[in-house]
Amino acid sequence: MLGYSITQWLFGILSFLAIMFALMVVFTRNPVNSVLYLVMTFFCIAGHYLLLNAQFLAVVHIVVYAGAIMVLFLFVIMLMNLNEETEQQKTLVTKMIAGLIGGVLLAVMVGTLKGAEQMQLAQGGASQIGMVKVLGVVLFKDFLFPFEIASVLLLGAMVGAIMLGKKEIKS
Amino acid sequence: MLTFVIYKSILCVVIFAISLGVAAYSTWWERKFAAFLQDRKGPSRAGPFGLLQPLADGGKMFFKEEIIPNVSNKFLFILGPSLFLLTSMMTGVVIPWGKDVKIGSDIFSLQITDINIGILYVLGVTSIGVYGIMIGGWASNNKYSLLGAIRASSQMISYEIAMGISIIALVITAGGTLSLREIIAQQDAGLCNLVYQPLGFLIFLICAFAETNRAPFDLSECETELIGGYNTEYSAFKLGAFLFAEYINMFISSALMAGLYFGGYNFPFAHEFYNALGLQEGSAIISLIGFGVYFAKTCIFISVFMWIRWTLPRFRYDQLMNLGWRILIPLSILNLVLTVVVEYFRGNIIL
Missing domain, CATH: 1.20.120.1200 (NADH-ubiquinone/plastoquinone oxidoreductase chain 6, subunit NuoJ)
Known part of the structure; x- marks a missing residue:
């Protein structure tokens, strides 16, 4: 085509x-x-x-x-x-x-984008990089610390949101 | 290639027809079941045992006058029920209804498509289903509809969390696969997943009731508070689409429960039974028996949905939210931790 x-x-x-x-x-x-x-x-x-x-x-x-x-x-x-x-x-x-x-x-x-490095990705059809297993191993082995930090950040945001919401009810 | 395309098209049409047929006859069975529990007769005029009642109801829905409120957004008003019906039909494609059939060198699977993240696909499509209700409720330009829609969607979002966590525990038990086909196939040899996941199943069951907006969690259509809920302004087949989609959702979630926790097309002593009949692996009769078994299990779950509807009264809204957030979510996390411990001692998880 x-x-x-x-x-x-x-x-x-x-x-x-x-x-x-x-x-x-x-x-x-x-x-x-x-x-x-x-x-x-x-x-x-x-x-x-x-x-x-x-x-x-x-x-x-x-x-x-x-x-x-x-x-x-x-x-x-x-x-x-x-x-x-x-x-x-x-x-x-x-x-x-x-x-x-x-x-x-x-x-x-x-x-x-202009300053970004150009790199060739593996062919889409054969690539296994996005599969659940591969992703899980990468997240929990190579990037465990940043991953946990991100979750703490989210937790902090959640606690903050709840605190803000509670304040409104009291006043 | 051509046989593949033709076969998949036929399979799609057949599963589509079965979903619609089951949804239609669920309405009949719901009335009969309610009548049985309340010591009445139920529908008995249209055909023998009232079996033609769904056709009469469907016909009525089609021929009723269609009313679109003139202040509402017409496009979104039509989009709402269409989207809800579409998403409810879409979840069915990943369910494997039986074992593969081998004819010559060709293998025909009784599943429309095997996605390797099958369960996540189901969760994703269900989460899109919320939009049908929300758009429909909002486009009606009616306060009761909007309140019903908001109730329905906040309930669906809340219970999706507990459902997701209970599915993660199940996936760990099933050896880390997300494909429905593999989860059902690995229950062939050993025990069904219910044995390892009794708590997980209970959580999944409760969440399935909430996700399908069925009693005792049908707060989105609580008549005493909201008239008809999100579908108050709807008439004719657009109302029918909403009601119909609810029954299809019920059918699919029953099929999921039967497949994930009760072994799907497997049953105890299946291999001995097939050997006694002298059937070869991959024969069409095995698939047919498997399909029958799976379908029977699904029908039992549909009946459980109805049994509970006519037994338990409706929850209050704050009770519903308490149950979802304060009981089911901590319980499902506990279940996840227990599962990991148990699987570690069974030797399925290597640290």
Whole structure:
């Protein structure tokens, strides 16, 4: 097919969809639609993981991001009842500052990518690197310490969230 | 290649049809079972023993007038039930219904696809199912629907944690594989996983009730508080899709319980039985018997779902959350620790 393999076609289509949905997140007026487009973006990214033969990462990405975190986002937005009509109109200054900050972030990211080392990955089809067993061994043998530190960090965040939530009830 | 494609297509259609058929007849069996427990007769007019009742109900659903509230988001209003039905149908593809059939040199497996992370796939698809309820409830533009939807999804998210941890313990017992096919196959020789995971099974069972929004955890459709819950504004087949998906979910989770903890298509003295009948490994009759056994186990679990619905009253919402977070999650972590200790002494875990 036009000199491209199926994987390359899938990569192209998924990338196009991911970018399109990501843009829709920003451009759509309704916050609930925004969240739903973000969920679609996550699905496209999970598709990319599948193309890299990282099935575990793909499913965990869906379970954690699309299945749990975005549902909580959706909760909050649905309960706040934000609508197109009630949405505040941003002033010109706010828009300009937001644009500037976004542009600076883009510059940083482009700079980082340009300086990044290029390396050849093993062929997707034969690679075992994303399999659960390989991933488990790597996480619990080679990277045990950073892994545990990350879990302590999450625990700290959780305790903090509960503390903040409790304070509100008392006052 | 062509036979493979044709075979898989046929298998897909057959499993699709079985799921729908079981869901339809679950409604009939639910009514009959309720009638039995309440000393009534149940549906008896449509056909012998009321067997045509699901067809009558389905027909009614299709021909009812469809009402879409004009203030709601029309696209999302239709998307909600469609998504819920879709995700409930999608979970069934990783369940191996029987042993492989060998015809000549070709091997036909009674499983649509064997993903090596089968259980995680099921969890992932279930977690997407929440969106169907949430989108439907929100798009109805009705406070009761929204409250029902939020109840349903917070309940599903809460119980997914305990369910996931109990599955991790099961995976350790099963020798570290996440593929449903291998988990069921390794129960062929020894005892079924229930023997090693009694607590895990209990947690999984309770969580399955909560995940499918079935009584005593059907707070999302608590009539006394919420009218009809997330499906209050729905009519005709969109309501039917919600109700139908609930029964399909029930069927799939019953099949999962039967497969993960009760050996699926295996049964005690299966090899002796097949030898006595003089059947070769890979013959179609073995697969057929295995499928029958698996299906019977699944039906028993579906009946357990109904039995409990008509026995226990509905929980209060705070009781539900307490049970999920304060009892089931610590219990499942305890179960995980116990499993690791037991497996260490059985010699299956090498440090």
